[in-house]
Every structure is written in structure tokens, then in C-alpha cells.
Amino acid sequence: MTQARTSAHLPLRLVLIAPFVGLVFLAVAAVGSLSFRNGQIAVHQVAETLHDQISDRLTEHLRSYLDRSHLANQTSSNFLRQHPGNPTAITQFFWRQLQVFPALNTIYYGTSAGEQFSARRERGGGYSIGIRQAATNWQYRRYRVRLNGQISQLFNTDPKFDPRRRPWYQ
Numbered sequence: 001m002t003q004a005r006t007s008a009h010l011p012l013r014l015v016l017i018a019p020f021v022g023l024v025f026l027a028v029a030a031v032g033s034l035s036f037r038n039g040q041i042a043v044h045q046v047a048e049t050l051h052d053q054i055s056d057r058l059t060e061h062l063r064s065y066l067d068r069s070h071l072a073n074q075t076s077s078n079f080l081r082q083h084p085g086n087p088t089a090i091t092q093f094f095w096r097q098l099q100v101f102p103a104l105n106t107i108y109y110g111t112s113a114g115e116q117f118s119a120r121r122e123r124g125g126g127y128s129i130g131i132r133q134a135a136t137n138w139q140y141r142r143y144r145v146r147l148n149g150q151i152s153q154l155f156n157t158d159p160k161f162d163p164r165r166r167p168w169y170q
Contacts, residue, residue, distance in 0.1 A: 068101055069104065071101075072107065075097070076094070076109065079093050087117055087135075090109065091129040094108070094118065094119035095127055095129060095149045097119070105120065105121045107120075108130070110168075114138065114164055116130065117129075117133075118131075126144065127144075128143060129142070130142045130143075138159075139161075140159075140161035142154070
């Protein structure tokens with residue numbers, strides 16, 4: 001009897017509206033939860049796609065850079081086989097290689113006799129050519145280069161430099 005009396009005291013409006021309000025809240029919570037979860041999945045998929053695209057672009061950029069370096073090395077090797085022991089031709093060729101391959105900063109070649117020939121893109125702009133051979137009394141000499149690739153002036157010497165002690169020669 002207490003139950004009948006308790007339910008008799010509840011207003012009919014509350015008894016009819018409460019289940020609907022509960023169902024609405026339950027539906028809103030379910031939709032919100034599903035939307036949140038689907039949003040997480042969508043963000044994860046977009047992030048994964050973006051990661052894959054970035055990785056692919058980096059791989060392509062690296063491959064392109066390494067291919068250019070390999071091509072510069074191969075053309076230099078071919079040139080050196082055709083013009084051994086001609087420092088003017090070698091340094092001019094290296095200077096031209098820097099024009100063709102703007103990503104390269106320095107190209108050099110060392111021999112077992114201790115000779116070295118190089119061309120370098122300088123930080124402040126311009127180019128320089130380095131030579132070490134018997135004609136330079138085995139001193140490493142660096143020269144500035146004119147716009148046409150001709151040597152203009154000596155600006156650095158190093159009597160102790162020996163390319164055979166450098167890590168790239170080993």
C-alpha cells in the first residue's frame with residue numbers, strides 16, 4: 001500500500017515526461033560519444049595520410065639530392081680520366097660543375113701524390129679555386145675566381161695542408 005500511495009502522489013506530468021527526458025539524454029549521450037569517437041578516427045586518418053605524404057616528399061627530395069651528387073661525381077670522374085694532371089682544366093671544370101649543380105658547395109679531387117684541386121662556393125657569394133701540387137711547392141693555395149671562371153687573386157695559403165690526411169681520402 002505504501003507504493004500505491006507514493007505513486008499516487010507523483011504528478012502525472014512528471015511520470016509521463018521523465019522517461020522521455022531520460023531517453024533524450026541517453027540518445028544525446030550516445031550520439032555525442034559516437035561523434036567524438038568518429039572524430040578521433042577521422043583525425044587519426046588525416047594525420048596518417050599527412051605523415052605518409054610528408055615521408056614520401058622527403059624521400060623524393062633526398063633521392064633527388066643524392067642523384068644530383070652522384071651525377072656530379074660521375075661526370076667529374078669521367079672528366080678526370082680524360083684530363084689527368086691538367087690543373088687549369090680540372091679547376092675550370094669543377095667551377096662549371098658548381099654552376100650546374102647549385103646544391104653543391106665544394107667539389108675537390110685529391111691524388112695519391114698529395115695533389116688537390118677544388119672549387120668552392122663561398123659564403124659571401126662568389127667562388128674560389130684551391131690548388132696543391134708541385135708547382136705550388138706543395139702549399140695549398142686558394143684563389144678568388146672572376147665571373148668568367150678565371151683565377152683573379154690569391155687569398156689563402158696553407159703550407160701544412162695535405163689532402164691524404166683528410167677523412168675523405170682514407
